[in-house]
Each structure stands twice: as structure tokens, then as C-alpha cells.
Amino acid sequence: MILEGALRVFAEHGYEATSMGQIAAAAEITPAVIYDHFPSKAKLHIYLMQRQTTELLTFVSSALAEAPDRPEDRIRIGVGAFFRFVEEHRFAWRMLIRDPPSDPEVAAAYLDLENQASEAISAFIEFGAPEALAGYRNPGQAARMFAEILKAGQNGLAAWWYDHPEVPRQEVVDRMVEFGWLGLENIAKAKSEGVGGSPPR
Numbered sequence: 001m002i003l004e005g006a007l008r009v010f011a012e013h014g015y016e017a018t019s020m021g022q023i024a025a026a027a028e029i030t031p032a033v034i035y036d037h038f039p040s041k042a043k044l045h046i047y048l049m050q051r052q053t054t055e056l057l058t059f060v061s062s063a064l065a066e067a068p069d070r071p072e073d074r075i076r077i078g079v080g081a082f083f084r085f086v087e088e089h090r091f092a093w094r095m096l097i098r099d100p101p102s103d104p105e106v107a108a109a110y111l112d113l114e115n116q117a118s119e120a121i122s123a124f125i126e127f128g129a130p131e132a133l134a135g136y137r138n139p140g141q142a143a144r145m146f147a148e149i150l151k152a153g154q155n156g157l158a159a160w161w162y163d164h165p166e167v168p169r170q171e172v173v174d175r176m177v178e179f180g181w182l183g184l185e186n187i188a189k190a191k192s193e194g195v196g197g198s199p200p201r
Contacts, residue, residue: 001027001028001029002023002027002029002033002034002037002038002044003048003051004026004027005023005024005025005026005027005028005029006018006023006026006027006044006045006048007048007052007091007092007095008026008091009022009023009026010045010048010091010095010098011090011091011092011094011095011098012091012094014098014099014101015041015045015098015101015103015106016101016102018041019041020034020035020041023041023044042103042105042106045101045106046105046106046109048095049095049096049106049109049110049113050109050113052089052092052093052095052096053096053113053116053117055085055089055092056082056085056089056092056093056096056117057116057117057120059081059084059085060078060081060082060085060120061120062081063077063078063080063081063084064077064078064081064124071128071129074124074127074128075128075129075177075182076173076177078124078128079154079173079176079177079180080169080173082154082158083154083158083161083169083172083173083176084169086158086161086162087169090162093158093162094162096113097155097158097159117151118144118147118148118151119144119147121147121150121151122140122143122144122146122147123143124147125143125146125147125150126139126140126143132146149180150180153176153179153180154176154180157172157175157176158172
């Protein structure tokens with residue numbers, strides 16, 4: 001009850017504008033019950049962020065574990081799993097992508113979880129689109145940079161979709177694949193054909 005209530009209130013109002021009293025009201029309990037389990041709003045928020053990030057990464061990883069070996073299939077399945085999670089866990093995702101709180105403890109936890117997400121996407125790119133990275137002096141660094149770009153793109157599109165739920169999930173996935181992920185294939189093709197500037201070596 002506490003977690004469900006807190007998730008909804010944090011998602012709707014953000015960390016700064018949420019009080020323990022609001023969470024208690026949403027959970028239909030008293031604030032004292034919350035403090036029996038969590039010593040502060042910060043601890044409750046961090047616990048929820050860690051739990052939802054783990055669920056998101058596990059959700060996507062599970063989908064990829066059953067994906068075909070072809071890179072283009074894995075890319076589409078990975079993006080599709082991300083947006084399916086967004087659709088099925090609207091409050092969880094909304095809480096995760098809100099502006100980082102100013103509370104130092106929560107902000108540090110937020111940054112750590114953002115890094116975990118970036119590392120997961122980076123590893124996915126290195127495995128799913130190695131040809132796009134082959135010509136770079138530091139393929140791992142290039143993958144991490146692409147990961148940050150793609151993460152921002154996915155989160156931005158998901159934020160737009162949150163306000164336009166009438167758009168079918170498949171259309172959202174198609175646009176993301178077309179704009180972001182297929183760009184990696186175009187990079188690989190351009191490199192193989194000698195088109196464009198060469199990456200630093």
C-alpha cells in the first residue's frame with residue numbers, strides 16, 4: 001500500500017512537491033505507518049527508484065534473452081520492450097524520468113541509476129551494432145556517447161507519449177527505431193563505403 005501510493009504521488013507531483021501526508025492519504029494509512037518502514041521521504045523515494053530501475057532493466061533484458069540473433073531484430077525487440085514497460089508501468093516510468101530532486105541524497109541515487117541505464121544501453125549497442133563502432137578509436141566510448149543520445153531520445157519520446165496515450169505503442173516504437181536505432185546501421189554503411197569523415201584513431 002505504501003509503495004503503490006508513493007509511486008502514484010511521486011509520479012504525479014514530483015519529489016519536491018510530495019509530502020508524506022499526501023503519500024499516506026493515497027495509501028489510505030497514517031503517516032506513522034510509513035515511518036515504521038521508511039525513516040524519511042528520501043529513503044522511500046530512493047527505494048522506489050532502485051526498485052523500478054531494476055524492474056525496467058530486467059524487463060528489457062528478459063525480452064532480449066528470447067530475441068533472435070539478427071541485430072535488427074534485437075534492436076526492435078529491445079526498443080519495443082522499453083516502450084511496453086512505459087505503457088504498462090506509467091507511474092513507475094513517470095517517477096523515474098522526472099527532473100532530478102535537489103535533495104543531495106536522492107540526487108546522488110538518481111545519478112547512479114541513470115548511469116546504470118546508460119551502461120545497459122551501451123552494452124546493448126556494442127553487442128547489437130558492432131559494425132557502427134568498428135572504425136572508432138575508442139569503440140566503448142563511442143557506444144556510451146550513442147547510448148546517452150538514444151536514452152535521451154527514448155525518454156523524450158516516452159514523455160510525449162505520456163501526454164498522447166491515444167497513439168498506439170507500435171507507432172511509437174517504429175518512430176524510435178527509424179530515427180534513432182537505424183541511424184547506427186547507416187553509420188556502419190557509410191563507414192564501409194568510405195562516406196563522410198573518418199573517426200579519430
